[in-house]
Amino acid sequence: MKYHKDTMEIIFFARGGQGAKTAAEIIAQAAVLEGNFVQTFPNFGPERSGAPTKTYLRISDKAIRTKEPVVDPDVVVVLDDTLLSSQKVTEGLDRNEALIINSAKSPHEIRDLIRFDGKIHAVDANGISMAIVGQPRPNTVILGKIIKVTEVVKLKSILEEFRKIFEEKIGKENCEKNILAIERAYDAI
Amino acid sequence: MLIKDKKKLALTGGYAAAYALKQIEPDVMPIYPITPQTPIIETYAKFVADGEVETEMIEVESEHSAMSAAIGASAAGARTATATSSQGLAYMHEMLYIASGMRLPILMVVAARALSAPLSIHGDHSDVMGSRDAGWVQIFCENPQEVYDKTIIGMKLAERVGLPVMVIMDGFNTSHSVENLEILDAKIVKKFVGEYAPEKSLLDIENPVTYGPVALQESYFEFKIDQEVAMATVAEEYKKIAKEYAEISGRKYALFEEYDLEGAEKVLVLIGSVAGTAKDAIDVLRKKDQKVGLLKIELFRPFLFSEIAIALKNAKEIIVMDRAQSIGSHPPLYSEIMVSLQNASNTKVSSIVYGLGGRDVFKKQIEQILEGRFREKYLS
Numbered sequence: 001m002k003y004h005k006d007t008m009e010i011i012f013f014a015r016g017g018q019g020a021k022t023a024a025e026i027i028a029q030a031a032v033l034e035g036n037f038v039q040t041f042p043n044f045g046p047e048r049s050g051a052p053t054k055t056y057l058r059i060s061d062k063a064i065r066t067k068e069p070v071v072d073p074d075v076v077v078v079l080d081d082t083l084l085s086s087q088k089v090t091e092g093l094d095r096n097e098a099l100i101i102n103s104a105k106s107p108h109e110i111r112d113l114i115r116f117d118g119k120i121h122a123v124d125a126n127g128i129s130m131a132i133v134g135q136p137r138p139n140t141v142i143l144g145k146i147i148k149v150t151e152v153v154k155l156k157s158i159l160e161e162f163r164k165i166f167e168e169k170i171g172k173e174n175c176e177k178n179i180l181a182i183e184r185a186y187d188a189i
Numbered sequence: 190m191l192i193k194d195k196k197k198l199a200l201t202g203g204y205a206a207a208y209a210l211k212q213i214e215p216d217v218m219p220i221y222p223i224t225p226q227t228p229i230i231e232t233y234a235k236f237v238a239d240g241e242v243e244t245e246m247i248e249v250e251s252e253h254s255a256m257s258a259a260i261g262a263s264a265a266g267a268r269t270a271t272a273t274s275s276q277g278l279a280y281m282h283e284m285l286y287i288a289s290g291m292r293l294p295i296l297m298v299v300a301a302r303a304l305s306a307p308l309s310i311h312g313d314h315s316d317v318m319g320s321r322d323a324g325w326v327q328i329f330c331e332n333p334q335e336v337y338d339k340t341i342i343g344m345k346l347a348e349r350v351g352l353p354v355m356v357i358m359d360g361f362n363t364s365h366s367v368e369n370l371e372i373l374d375a376k377i378v379k380k381f382v383g384e385y386a387p388e389k390s391l392l393d394i395e396n397p398v399t400y401g402p403v404a405l406q407e408s409y410f411e412f413k414i415d416q417e418v419a420m421a422t423v424a425e426e427y428k429k430i431a432k433e434y435a436e437i438s439g440r441k442y443a444l445f446e447e448y449d450l451e452g453a454e455k456v457l458v459l460i461g462s463v464a465g466t467a468k469d470a471i472d473v474l475r476k477k478d479q480k481v482g483l484l485k486i487e488l489f490r491p492f493l494f495s496e497i498a499i500a501l502k503n504a505k506e507i508i509v510m511d512r513a514q515s516i517g518s519h520p521p522l523y524s525e526i527m528v529s530l531q532n533a534s535n536t537k538v539s540s541i542v543y544g545l546g547g548r549d550v551f552k553k554q555i556e557q558i559l560e561g562r563f564r565e566k567y568l569s
Contacts, residue, residue: 025199028367032199040199041366044311044547063369065332065465067362068551 266390289324311547453482
């Protein structure tokens with residue numbers, strides 16, 4: 001996917017506790033490793049487990065100064081397809097821009113639900129995560145898909161960053177399983 | 190947090206402050222949590238627990254006690270720091286005057302936040318503007334990088350001038366936004382701030398002194414004049430320390446930032462994180478050949494009236510944006526700018542209050558303001 005502005009702007013829709021912030025920070029950190037400028041922040045509020053959340057991510061080759069929330073995203077990531085009924089996830093997206101969604105539904109089924117003309121990339125991140133890791137970890141698994149679609153950073157940088165953060169926390173074996181799941185999401189059509 | 194590579198980091202303003210404090214490694218940090226400051230002390234507590242610093246962290250039962258303990262530690266001769274926000278800063282209020290009146294070089298990082306009621310945990314400058322007459326130096330930051338840099342500069346400044354210093358970031362907008370951050374080698378920071386050797390201290394029993402005694406009618410006044418005299422040295426010392434800091438970091442700070450002021454007829458004056466959004470708006474308008482610029486205030490106390498008057502002398506129109514009110518009077522920054530410009534009667538100056546309780550500000554709105562298409566008192 002090509003940038004059509006100076007800065008790639010992404011909005012993550014999720015529920016409190018699903019780890020959208022962690023996902024955005026992993027991409028941000030990988031982008032910094034590659035020498036880019038980043039900014040990520042949640043739509044500030046008292047976070048409640050399960051309540052809808054929005055997280056913003058900007059990546060650019062120039063310093064990012066603005067503090068405004070993202071209003072014209074290039075890509076929207078949805079971590080939970082039950083949000084489609086209550087959140088206007090495609091607001092600000094045009095037909096050349098993309099929606100990436102964690103869902104077992106097909107892009108066709110999702111299109112029927114939200115009437116959106118742009119590209120829809122559905123990936124069953126929960127399914128992949130359950131099959132490989134044995135736990136639902138859609139937030140990191142979906143990173144594979146985000147990177148495949150947006151090309152904002154290399155898959156290698158994401159995996160390097162993931163190892164740095166999680167190897168100590170969850171152990172080498174578990175970490176490698178998660179990485180396999182990210183790669184699977186990257187390759188999923 | 191996550192990152193091992195010291196040169197290339199992406200961190201929040203809160204983490205940036207904690208990192209700078211870690212490298213300064215104060216002797217004592219009395220702490221009490223409050224949103225949105227909590228990540229600062231939480232991160233620092235981890236450094237302590239992991240044995241990365243030897244700071245004595247004192248978990249107290251309120252902000253009033255946090256500042257009281259900071260005063261005690263600092264008077265005893267310890268390099269002392271703390272952090273707070275909003276109601277916490279308000280609750281410290283009486284102790285703030287005691288810290289400054291005793292001339293204690295305490296460093297306090299503030300993640301500025303709205304005041305209740307109604308309850309809001311979000312960013313604005315109401316809390317720190319409420320402390321503007323408390324005798325503390327007030328340094329404002331635009332982004333996490335400035336927070337890191339000015340925390341280090343602020344510690345050195347406090348000890349150089351013998352006054353307490355607040356380093357202020359916008360709650361959430363800066364404290365919780367992950368951005369690129371360059372940090373210095375810990376040894377370089379330690380050398381820059383140096384060993385703290387107070388001239389006098391309570392624990393120097395060879396040279397006994399008294400802190401905070403009663404001062405009757407014949408001496409109280411002089412103590413207060415002395416604080417003003419000390420404050421008058423701050424700008425020069427800040428410039429010197431900022432210059433030394435530029436030598437070790439490559440990052441330059443001045444008393445205020447002038448952005449596209451050269452040839453600007455219409456000038457925005459504001460403080461804090463919204464400056465970033467304003468710079469983007471100015472770039473848009475400059476491309477359309479509009480003569481607009483920005484003056485970003487960094488030191489609010491002391492306020493640099495004559496320097497600011499010189500910086501604004503060619504402006505035909507000035508719009509001052511405040512993120513706080515002074516209910517019953519003009520907003521705080523606007524009042525100071527009006528005083529700065531008392532001899533410039535041809536300049537049109539207007540006031541806009543924005544961002545109270547965390548209300549977002551968009552680039553398009555700042556463009557409207559600069560193009561004269563927004564003429565309200567409140568950007569609400």
